[in-house]
Amino acid sequence: MLSSWVPGADGSGFPAEHLPYGVFSTGGGERHVAARIGDHVLDLGRLAAAGVAGLEPWAAALAADRLNPFLAAGPDAWRQVREALTELVCSSAGRAVAEPALVPVADITLHLPVAVPDYVDFYSSLEHATNLGRLFRPDAEPLLPNWRHLPVAYHGRAGTIVVSGTPVPRPSGQRRDASGTIVFGPSTRLDIELEVGFVVGRASTPGHPVSVAAAPGHVFGVALVNDWSARDIQAWEYQPLGPFLGKSFATTLAAWITPLDALAACRVPGPVQAPEPLPYLQLGEDWGLALDLEVALRPAGGTGEEPVSRTSFAGLYWRMPQQVAHLTVNGAHLQVGDLLASGTVSGPERGSEGSFIELTRNGAEPLAVAGVERTFLEDGDEVVLRGHADVGGGVRLSLGEARGRIVARPDP
DSSP, X not given: OOGGGSTTSSSOOOOGGGOOEEEEESTTOOOEEEEEETTEEEEHHHHHHTTOTTTGGGHHHHTSSSSHHHHHTOHHHHHHHHHHHHHHHHSHHHHHHHGGGEEEGGGOEEEOSSOOSOEEEEOOOHHHHHHHHHHXXXXXXSSOTTTTTSOOEEEOXXXXXEETTOOEEOOEXXXXXXXXXXXXXXXXXXXXXXXXXXXXXXXXOTTOOOOTTTGGGGEEEEEEEEOOEEHHHHHHHOTTTOOSTTTTTOEEEOSOBEEGGGGGXXXXXXXXXXXXXXXXXXXXXXXXXXXXXEEEEEOXXXXXXXXXXXXXXXXXXXXXXXXXXXXXXXXXXXXXTOEEEOOOOOOSSTTOOSSHHHHTTTTTSOEEETTEEESSOOTTOEEEEEEEEEXXXXXXXXXXXXXXXXXXXXXX
């Protein structure tokens, strides 16, 4: 069963150090930490309890119902587990040990992989910020004065982060209608935000900033994020303090977290930053990530699923180490399981935008998708975010998808 996932066996395999981690259950039973291998998952808690070398020292962490204890064990544990998995997957003796711990993906339920104590959503794509500025301030400079000087962000609501596949009830709130009247009701301009999230694995000390150089050592892995947005609610409420009900109803996190180290071959310089950032934000290494991203929509009443946007994460203006450094420079600290999302990722060409407000020019240019038209999301629409990266040796690494379907909110 594992033979086709050994590197070189059929061209589709890849080393276990690239495998993502998640949490699953079967039949409503206990949750288990796992690594995904194709259309199966490998129950790491079971293997650790069996005394597999490299896993046994971390048996308690791998037996937990979330990844947090494993993350908290630190980089040495992450490395040893990756090495042990590589041995299991890539040797005939190891495969014999691993086979009993394999479970078909079709037989499992996936759960939120981490308990998220804190959530920060950045606004780090130059193209996205410029697109919105032109839509909302057509006669002014699209970027606000601070944007090129610091990674703008808002503090999100961690308690409404949900795992991929969880239905998203349409949010309600105050909005201003076309006549200028203030009304309350379901959002009529429900949107997505295509984002990449970074999951913190090593906490920092309160009051002690984390430098740009030290930031990657605090990050365990990467996962796709959809930070759903009710544009009409947000437009009415966000001044002067920023997003609240327009964002806090749901954020979808992929079920699988890919180790940051697995993406080392994807690192690229990223765009030139001008003006030069202040010293605490200056990068000494390349920290753009060449991840190819896609938004697909399966509209209610349509004929199927179609891609509506394709873009790259490589062009993100503010990179992860800068985000971490700015977040902590005032003394705020990182906690195990914190989620730091990139903000909407958009590219410079039409069809590379990471939100419907950009793709449809604020609703003025509807999209034709699977036989129907859309400006914003309707009940029954399903959105899927996907991503992949070429990690060398002809290997393409897929990120876990972030999927969600809009459902009508039940009457109170």
